[in-house]
Amino acid sequence: xxxxxxxxxxxxxxxxxxxxxxxxxxxxxxxxxxxxxxxxxxxxxxxxxxxxxxxxxxxxxxxxxx
Numbered sequence: 001x002x003x004x005x006x007x008x009x010x011x012x013x014x015x016x017x018x019x020x021x022x023x024x025x026x027x028x029x030x031x032x033x034x035x036x037x038x039x040x041x042x043x044x045x046x047x048x049x050x051x052x053x054x055x056x057x058x059x060x061x062x063x064x065x066x
Contacts, residue, residue, distance in 0.1 A: 003051055003055070004048070004051055007047060007050075007051055009043070009046070009047030009050060009051075010044075010047050010048075010051075012043070012047075013040065013043050013044045013047055016040055016043065017040060020036050020037060020040050023036060024037075
């Protein structure tokens with residue numbers, strides 16, 4: 001679980017979620033808002049997929065979390 005929480009891509013997605021949530025509360029609700037949510041969801045999916053792929057195919061031992 002620690003490898004998901006401390007991954008830079010996951011942390012970035014968490015911070016970007018704050019911006020998307022603020023835009024949802026304060027901004028206009030139009031097609032751009034839907035694209036913001038889709039972009040955020042895609043970035044989370046890519047981050048999780050990258051972690052899973054690194055777990056299945058470990059690369060450099062210096063970058064592995066144990």
